[in-house]
Amino acid sequence: MSSSAFEVRGGNRLKGEIIPQGAKNEALQIISAVLLTSEKVTIKNIPDIVDVNLLIELLGDMGVTTERVSRDTCIFQADKVDMEYLQSPEFRKKSGKLRGSVMIAGPLLARFGQAYVPKPGGDKIGRRRLDTHIIGFEKLGAKFVYDNDDNYFHLQTDGLQGTYMLLDEPSVTGTANILMAAVLAKGQTIIYNAACEPYLQQLSKMLISMGARISGVGSNLLTIDGVNTLKGCEHRMLPDMIEIGSFIGLAAMTQSEITIKNVGLQHLGIIPEKFRQLGIQMEFRGDDIFIPFQEKYEIQTFLDGSILNISDHPWPGFTPDLLSIVLVTATQAQGSVMIHQKMFESRLFFVDKLIDMGAQIVLCDPHRAVVIGLARQHKLRGITMSSPDIRAGVSLLIAALSAEGKSTIQNIDQIDRGYQYIDQRLIALGADIKRI
Structure with a gap:
């Protein structure tokens, strides 16, 4: 188990339906x-x-x-x-x-x-x-x-x-x-x-x-x-809201058209709203979320024009588990956002991998990072990296799927701990992922 890795070739647009796992x-x-x-x-x-x-x-x-x-x-x-x-x-x-x-x-x-x-x-x-x-x-x-x-x-x-x-x-x-x-x-x-x-x-x-x-x-x-x-x-059990948020971010980053099925919409709280603040369009169709192809998505500012700040907070606030997904999705948005991770100390330490891939991120301290969106003018580039925790692992996977060239993600048993057959489910949408 422990020696497996994902080899990802980025740049594919994904299409189709995906069903979230149980929470x-x-x-x-x-x-x-x-x-x-x-x-x-x-x-x-x-x-x-x-x-x-x-x-x-x-x-x-x-x-x-x-x-x-x-x-x-x-x-x-x-x-x-x-x-x-x-x-x-x-x-x-x-x-x-x-x-x-x-x-x-x-x-x-x-x-x-x-x-x-x-x-x-x-x-x-x-x-x-x-x-x-x-x-x-x-x-x-x-x-x-x-x-x-x-x-x-x-x-x-x-x-x-x-x-x-x-x-x-x-x-x-x-x-x-x-x-x-x-x-x-x-x-x-x-x-x-x-x-x-x-x-x-x-x-x-x-x-x-x-x-x-x-x-x-x-x-x-x-x-x-x-x-x-x-x-x-x-x-x-309810569908996994962290997976649902991950798929919303993935669709936007890879310019894909994806339908997330049976999401348990009334249990998602503020999650869809936070992704809307990044400029991601979505339609609620019954209990499904449809994310259309988007050329680009623009981060909103606050009403007074100041830079958007997205932070975690106990429910019904925004879950800390999705901050790494929001952060990675913001790297290709148009505009800037401050990500403030209050609840855990070292959840943001994976941003150095994103910086290596070409993302523009200023890590202010262990809790805060400013992301300056590349607005797709520069693609991220594939690198070899390792996954420190479950959520960062999937954020890196999303980054790799949107990047140019080949990425290798090591230590993926961290991803398997939290996401079932994630490679097979994404391959079914057209992703190029190999388990090695």
Whole structure:
């Protein structure tokens, strides 16, 4: 796996329809939630990607019956969870590789009274703190010990108790983890400054269908009245909004005419609007987004004429996962934009590769970059580069597809972690990509 690379020949105009995969960030939460009940849970629209498959495998090793009916549908039953396995070196090795494995802590703590959380690994995008998770569990009455020998947090409880908590940051995974623990806690839990992303709304919807009592869904104030047990359910995941945004950027950069099918438009929030600010035209046709061929796209300015600034912000603000896509798309626009990445430290470090390709970008500091659009007067040129994290990987792939000549992108298992069969799906639209 680790030695594979993409060889991309840029300059092709793509054409056709593409269907976004199920949402990766929703999948890790939803699949962890199957641990909350001993009954069968059916999950549909699962993305077939490394991070998600690893989590399903991990659940299987823990004794959860997993029946993969098709690549995108799985039936889980957690009626015989082997808690001893959690103390084994195999579990440590596997869960340590997977950032999403932190999401099983909330359900395990709530149902079995204990959990083990590895210190996070994964992307090179700055600190990914677990404080929100651990402090939240503590407030619900769990005790934890950090073991320096194995780099694990050992959590345990004689029974979680509902409480009021104000989160220090609206962490999506933190909120999800605390929410999953709280649904089985005694009494009422109130979570303020909760994340309210569509993924969390989906998780809440699923938990409610299992018999949980949650109010305030979609807001930053969640109220949970604990219940004794939860039952099985069926859940369908949303399409991946990061993929949808990536495809909008790709269409504009490569002057392509693409229809993105079944996008779940009402769950996309401000995303289409941000790409419109870059001058990209799109038409909503039912639940599809049609992006027409565009000779050029011009970045809007603010009403007073000042330079557009696009920054990330917790939902319903603009997701940090799409800032690298916006940045890369802006390199061929007409006009300038300031990209301000507030939420992560080193997400912008891939711009040096774009500069090598001929893009005009001023990296002000680890959080801000000014992009001066080339307005297609100069094409980017193909180079050899490596992908530092999932989202930057796809940004570089988009840059390569619009560039002149051949690009080689190394370390593409970072891309495979988040995007299923991305090469095959783009080849079907006319892209020239080889996996080597």
